[in-house]
Amino acid sequence: MTQTLVAPQVVPVAVRRAAALWFVAVGAGVVETVLGMIEHQPTFAEAVVPVGVRIAVTAILVPIILALHRGRGWARIALALLLGVLGMLSLVVEPISWLAEGNDPIAAFAGADAGFLVFAAVRALHIVAVVGALALMFAPGANAWFRRR
Numbered sequence: 001m002t003q004t005l006v007a008p009q010v011v012p013v014a015v016r017r018a019a020a021l022w023f024v025a026v027g028a029g030v031v032e033t034v035l036g037m038i039e040h041q042p043t044f045a046e047a048v049v050p051v052g053v054r055i056a057v058t059a060i061l062v063p064i065i066l067a068l069h070r071g072r073g074w075a076r077i078a079l080a081l082l083l084g085v086l087g088m089l090s091l092v093v094e095p096i097s098w099l100a101e102g103n104d105p106i107a108a109f110a111g112a113d114a115g116f117l118v119f120a121a122v123r124a125l126h127i128v129a130v131v132g133a134l135a136l137m138f139a140p141g142a143n144a145w146f147r148r149r
Contacts, residue, residue, distance in 0.1 A: 073149065
C-alpha cells in the first residue's frame with residue numbers, strides 16, 4: 001500500500017501578520033474597556049453591559065481570526081465586515097463627532113491627563129492594527145493563497 005504525502009501548506013506571511021494584527025486589535029479593545037472602567041468607575045450594574053459586550057465580541061472574534069489563519073475565506077470576509085467596517089466605525093464615530101462639534105484637539109491634548117493619553121495611544125494602536133490587518137488580508141500573496149484553498 002503506497003501513501004501519497006501531501007506537503008502542508010505554509011500560511012503566507014501576510015496572512016500570519018494579518019491574524020496577529022487582528023489579535024492586537026481585539027486586545028486593544030479589551031484594554032480600552034478596562035481603561036474606561038478605571039476612568040468612569042461604574043457600579044457593577046453599569047459595568048455589566050460594556051464588559052459583557054466585550055467578552056461576547058472577543059469570544060466570537062478569536063475563533064474567526066483562527067479560521068482566517070487556517071485559510072477559511074469566509075473568515076476573511078467576516079473580519080473585513082465585522083472589524084474592518086463596523087469595528088472601524090465604532091472607533092472613529094466618537095472622535096469625528098467630537099471634532100465636528102468644534103472641539104480643539106491641540107487644546108485637548110495639551111491639557112490631557114495620563115489616562116486620556118494612554119487611552120488615545122491604545123485607540124491609535126487599535127486603528128492602526130485594523131487598517132494593517134485589512135491591508136494584509138487582501139495583499140496579493142494572501143489573495144493567491146485564499147484562491148488556492
